[in-house]
Amino acid sequence: MDVTDSERLTFEDYTPDHAEEDLVIHADPEVMRFLGGVQHTTVEAMREHLTYIANKYRAYRERGLPYVAWAVREKAGGALVGTGLLKPLPDGDGVDTEHIEVGWHLGRAWWGRGYATELGHALVARGFRTLPVDTLHVVTEIGNVRSEAVAKRLGMTYQGRSDAWYGNTVEHYTLARAAWASR
Numbered sequence: 001m002d003v004t005d006s007e008r009l010t011f012e013d014y015t016p017d018h019a020e021e022d023l024v025i026h027a028d029p030e031v032m033r034f035l036g037g038v039q040h041t042t043v044e045a046m047r048e049h050l051t052y053i054a055n056k057y058r059a060y061r062e063r064g065l066p067y068v069a070w071a072v073r074e075k076a077g078g079a080l081v082g083t084g085l086l087k088p089l090p091d092g093d094g095v096d097t098e099h100i101e102v103g104w105h106l107g108r109a110w111w112g113r114g115y116a117t118e119l120g121h122a123l124v125a126r127g128f129r130t131l132p133v134d135t136l137h138v139v140t141e142i143g144n145v146r147s148e149a150v151a152k153r154l155g156m157t158y159q160g161r162s163d164a165w166y167g168n169t170v171e172h173y174t175l176a177r178a179a180w181a182s183r
């Protein structure tokens, strides 16, 4: 079953047309602090990046892999507020592993409203309903306490630090399908 909205948010696939709105979110050093720093600073560069993202996720779907990179909007007003991700964790060489992560980025103006937690619930539901996995993963850079707090609010279990993905040491959280289903 597809998930396209939640109580206060709607979810749509990224397209290059999101570039201008998305730049407001992802050219902010505070948003990118634990995401490798700002990478795209012009609408043109962001459009190119979003073309790459749209093509990548279309290719996944064509292979029967229902991963998502969502552009997330606020229902009230329709503003783009951030990004939701359901995708394989990459190993240190950038190669997809069998471990599936959920992830969230919000523009700074949208922090402190519970939107990331609401988005996280929707991503988890989407993951367990569409993918044959028993576990979903969250990884955060060390020090990204806001993101760790989202994982905790989603009922995830802390597994310690790991060097298995992104070529980086990360804090690792998991949620078991059985725990999700029993709620």
Ligand SMILES: CC(C)(COP(=O)(O)OP(=O)(O)OC[C@H]1O[C@@H](n2cnc3c(N)ncnc32)[C@H](O)[C@@H]1OP(=O)(O)O)[C@@H](O)C(=O)NCCC(=O)NCCS
Residues within 6 Å of the ligand: 030, 031, 032, 034, 035, 103, 104, 105, 106, 107, 110, 111, 112, 113, 114, 115, 116, 117, 118, 139, 140, 141, 144, 146, 147, 150
């Ligand atoms: C990580 C990130 C998404 C977390 O955002 P956030 O606003 O802290 O998290 P939520 O949207 O779940 O909001 C929770 C806060 O809203 C408050 N809140 C207000 N209304 C709420 C509601 N209706 N429901 C739940 N919480 C609500 C909570 O009390 C909490 O406040 P607190 O931070 O003072 O404890 C955000 O910091 C971000 O985008 N960071 C940059 C990108 C990034 O690092 N992403 C993670 C990569 S691993």
